Amino acid sequence: MKVYLGKDRTRASQDVTATHATVRDLCRRIEGVGHKLYMDNFFSSLDLFDELMTKNITCCGTVRPNRKGLPDDFRRRQFRLKKGDIRVRVRQNLTALVWKDKRDVYMLTNMHSPPAEGSFCDEHGNAIKPAIVANYNKHMGYVDKADTMANIYSICGRTWKWTNKLFFHLLDLTILNSYILLSSCGAKLSHREFRLALVRNMLEHAGRAPPRPQRPRGRTPAVSSGSFRIEESKQEHxxxxxxxxxxxxxxxxxxxxxxxxxxxxxxxxGLCISGCFQDFHTKPTFR
Structure with a gap:
């Protein structure tokens, strides 16, 4: 992961955008393995898909119609589509499509076969979802679902410091990942029950900890190197x-x-009240 701190001009070059450079750097450890990468339209671009394809990483994602390299009819949004219509453009192994549901959905992929063009609706007039869109929703849905689950019981409150928010967000994700791992082992436990059990276990563990020494309250008394004659004789001077x-x-x-x-x-x-009274009763010279 990388923390986004605003527009990163230092990572961008004349030919590569900052988002392109960020995805490329994050994918360095999975090059040549054959992973499939899903992304939203903030990151997806033709140049990025082509570069990752050379590293055996196939991609799929929504795309902004004005991205550099897309066909002119995509960039100019010249399509007048009805519900269920699909328009497809293919360049070698890269497929761009626009599908009309409630709004125009632009997709870019190099891991799917290009679908047929036309108008596809069921008997009730609902648009039939292309396989590319259904596959994208399925896998990106994991990210959306994880964000939703983490935010339902979010620890983080409103704060002026972004570092505090980042820390508690990572803590939320850690708890969520722990729940997912436990569920994958066959545990029948809801997310809420898991968090309550976690809190109870932490409180139980904290209750067994040895008591902390109580700090003295108030100003620390001044300590003298000599022994006081007042304290030794326990007389009232x-x-x-x-x-x-x-x-x-x-x-x-x-x-x-x-x-x-x-x-x-x-x-x-007789003793002066300022200094002499204390010296007479504390220093052995005056005994």
Whole structure:
């Protein structure tokens, strides 16, 4: 697969369109095996079909009538068809046809024999579907059905980030592919039942997981390298105002003289409230 990120001018050349180059690159690993490739009109072109045919890859798909190389009556839409009419143009092994049902359907193929021209309706007047159209609907229907099944229970919601949408889309496809593989083994289970069983199994597995350690809430407390004398003695050392002036025990140690009106209730010594109170109770120098 390749993620489409808009018009890719770097991959296109003068003779090859970007869609042509994309399909060619995606088919490199299946060259020469004999695969059959179905595509819609966004990718199909005569040049692409011819190139893949040389690599033993046959193609079938709807085509836009204005594609380069198609007959002029196709490109100009000159047909005035009634319901059930078929017009066919053949070039070597490549067949282009237009079939009228509710609207004109343009097809291009090199894996089918060209059908007969004419008007084909049943007894009720309904257009009979050509084998090429029926075969295309059958195989492209797998893609349409897969998209429908994946979107019914889509995990992805509306999001501004395309990467989130891509991730959940791939997860949806993974679950769908798992269901298809299980059904191919004979399991009688609906898509809805499969998804419910998947959710139950995931919840059961998550319930057996060991409990995660609970992260502490709030601000992490500051850790000091020294042991606090307050914690060691488990005494109540609180600051309070003094009725008389006291010399700060910490400031006076180096020979300074500083008077304060704050003291420790337990130690009964004068201390500056900014810094000195903590230093006196935590540093062994002042013990």
């Amino acid at each position: 609180w600051s309070t105002s003094s009725t008389s002036k006291l010399r700060c025990r910490v400031c006076s140690t180096p020979g300074k003289r500083r008077t304060v009106r704050i003291k420790c209730v337990k130690c009964d010594v």
